[in-house]
Each structure stands twice: as structure tokens, then as C-alpha cells.
Amino acid sequence: MANSSLPPAEPGTPVIVARGARKHYGAVHAVDGVDLDIRAGELFGLIGHNGAGKSTLFKMMLGLIPATGGEIRIGGAPVTGRDFRAVRRSVGYLPENVVLYDNLTGAETLQFFAQLKGASPAEIGPILERVGLAHAARRRVREYSKGMRQRLGFAQALLGKPRLLFLDEPTNGLDPEAIRGFYTTLRQLRSEGVTVVITSHILAEIQERVDRLAIMAAGKIQATGTVQSLREQMDLPLSFTVRVAPEDFEAVRAVLAHLEVEAVEAHDDHVRVQCGRQSKMAVIEALARLDGQVRDLTVREPSLEDVFFGFAD
Numbered sequence: 001m002a003n004s005s006l007p008p009a010e011p012g013t014p015v016i017v018a019r020g021a022r023k024h025y026g027a028v029h030a031v032d033g034v035d036l037d038i039r040a041g042e043l044f045g046l047i048g049h050n051g052a053g054k055s056t057l058f059k060m061m062l063g064l065i066p067a068t069g070g071e072i073r074i075g076g077a078p079v080t081g082r083d084f085r086a087v088r089r090s091v092g093y094l095p096e097n098v099v100l101y102d103n104l105t106g107a108e109t110l111q112f113f114a115q116l117k118g119a120s121p122a123e124i125g126p127i128l129e130r131v132g133l134a135h136a137a138r139r140r141v142r143e144y145s146k147g148m149r150q151r152l153g154f155a156q157a158l159l160g161k162p163r164l165l166f167l168d169e170p171t172n173g174l175d176p177e178a179i180r181g182f183y184t185t186l187r188q189l190r191s192e193g194v195t196v197v198i199t200s201h202i203l204a205e206i207q208e209r210v211d212r213l214a215i216m217a218a219g220k221i222q223a224t225g226t227v228q229s230l231r232e233q234m235d236l237p238l239s240f241t242v243r244v245a246p247e248d249f250e251a252v253r254a255v256l257a258h259l260e261v262e263a264v265e266a267h268d269d270h271v272r273v274q275c276g277r278q279s280k281m282a283v284i285e286a287l288a289r290l291d292g293q294v295r296d297l298t299v300r301e302p303s304l305e306d307v308f309f310g311f312a313d
């Protein structure tokens with residue numbers, strides 16, 4: 001069971017609440033009036049350009065740097081207040097650049113962090129197993145690859161059975177297989193009731209994996225929601241690829257002629273159609289009339305990258 005200092009919350013109830021959170025460094029408004037509700041048991045993504053303010057917001061949420069203004073509460077406790085010390089024990093944090101000691105082995109590293117956190121040394125073996133480092137437990141960190149160091153950083157964040165995890169760029173340096181394994185572990189943690197907040201620059205990686213996300217730019221949250229709801233908010237066009245023989249290109253144009261479509265372009269063996277979401281079903285119905293001529297049809301939703309540039313630029 002997890003520590004009781006951050007009490008288990010009903011899934012869906014806000015566990016992190018930010019209201020007007022600000023951090024100014026002189027003229028640099030690193031975090032500039034952030035309102036955010038992160039719910040218990042969700043896998044929440046925070047994305048933004050370099051310098052958008054993500055790491056600063058993380059550190060504020062952890063109570064590591066004082067705010068210039070506004071308030072952040074975790075489990076109801078203001079992160080700058082006395083009660084937060086107890087809550088902090090149920091929070092795991094993987095900083096963007098985790099500091100590791102080259103002369104220690106993986107197991108010794110976790111012993112060191114376990115002491116700092118007041119976590120039981122009995123957790124170390126299972127955690128090393130969980131992050132896929134059991135085989136390297138007795139090797140010195142000096143000999144670790146970048147991906148192994150990152151796994152060890154993740155392992156230290158898991159000490160103390162946190163109910164809330166802040167992971168700043170956790171997949172930095174991981175290969176595709178390791179990234180897949182990492183997200184499997186996150187889903188297991190979520191099923192155990194852990195709330196996970198993660199930042200990443202790799203939008204393709206995050207878009208299918210988080211429950212909700214926030215897009216941050218210039219210290220502000222520009223949009224929050226599921227990937228699908230952000231797509232709908234941005235109202236970017238859908239893209240159809242209609243595979244037809246060149247002699248049928250005109251037939252495609254003809255059935256679409258009276259519909260609201262933004263573009264119809266002929267390519268080697270297909271026609272590319274762009275339309276607003278509201279026209280999607282009408283376009284599908286029209287193309288279905290070309291049964292026999294249309295060989296295949298794919299509909300592409302805007303990617304998170306498309307949505308991101310819409311909100312963050």
C-alpha cells in the first residue's frame with residue numbers, strides 16, 4: 001500500500017489544483033498565471049516548446065521553488081505550507097537532468113535515495129525489476145548507457161510508493177522498445193491509483209498514451225483536454241486519402257462537388273481530400289456511392305503536432 005500522507009482520492013477528483021500560479025524571474029515570466037486541475041488516477045501530459053515553463057511549473061508543484069503569485073495545492077495542501085512536507089513523501093519526481101553518482105552501483109544509488117526519502121530498502125529489488133535494471137544492479141553507474149541512467153532516475157522516483165509522480169522528459173534517451181515498456185509501467189501504476197504528470201517533446205509518443213494533456217506556451221496554459229477534444233477545439237481539417245485509378249479521379253471530384261470540402265488534389269493513385277469535421281460523414285457517404293471505383297479509404301485526424309502548432313505558435 002502507498003504512504004498515507006497523500007490520501008487516496010476518488011478517481012477523477014482534482015488532486016493538483018493551480019490557480020493563477022506565477023513565477024517571474026525579473027522580466028522573464030516563466031510561469032504566467034496558470035490554472036490547472038489534474039485529476040486523481042490520470043496520466044496527464046504537459047507539452048510545450050523549450051522554455052515554455054514546464055520544468056518551472058513542475059518545480060512549483062513540488063514546492064521546490066516559491067511562486068511569485070497564485071496558489072498550487074496538492075491533495076488540498078498548499079505546496080508552500082507546512083502540511084505539504086507530509087504530502088511530499090507520497091510524491092515521486094524525475095527531474096529533467098537527474099543527478100547520479102558515477103561511483104555508486106545502481107542498487108547503491110537507490111539505497112542512497114531510499115535513505116533520503118525514508119523508503120524501505122526492501123523496495124529496491126522490485127523497483128529495479130520493474131524498470132528493467134535488475135541485471136545491472138551491481139554495475140557502477142559510470143558504465144550505464146544513457147537509457148539505463150534514465151531508467152535509474154525513474155527508479156528513484158518510484159521509491160516510497162508515491163501516489164503522485166512528476167516525470168520531466170522521462171523518455172529522453174530511451175529507445176522505442178524501452179519507451180513502450182516505460183508506458184506499460186505507467187499504465188500499471190495508473191491502475192494502482194497513481195496519478196502521473198509527464199512532460200515530453202515527442203508529441204507522437206505522447207498523443208496515444210495520455211488521458212489528458214495541457215499545451216503550455218510562454219508561461220501560460222493555452223489549452224487543456226483529451227487529444228480528441230483539443231483537435232475539436234482547434235477545428236483543423238480532416239484529411240482523406242481515396243485510392244482510385246486515375247481514370248476515376250473526375251468521378252471523385254463530381255460526387256464531392258456540392259459538399260463543403262476545402263481541397264481535392266489528384267496524386268498518382270489516389271485523391272487527397274481535405275474537409276472540416278462537420279462534413280466528414282457527408283464525404284464518406286458520397287464516396288460510398290463510388291463503390292467499385294474506390295479501392296480504399298483512409299481518414300487522417302490532425303496529429304497532436306498539428307494541434308500543438310495551432311495552439312502554441
Ligand SMILES: Nc1ncnc2c1ncn2[C@@H]1O[C@H](COP(=O)(O)OP(=O)(O)OP(=O)(O)O)[C@@H](O)[C@H]1O
Pocket residue numbers: 025028029030048049050051052053054055056057096
Ligand atoms: N532560475 C532561473 N532564472 C532565470 N530564468 C529562469 C530560471 N529557470 C528558468 N528560467 C527561464 O524561465 C523560462 C521557462 O523555463 P523552463 O525551464 O521552465 O522551460 P521548459 O518548458 O521546461 O523548457 P525545456 O523544454 O527546454 O526544458 C525560460 O525562459 C528560462 O530561461
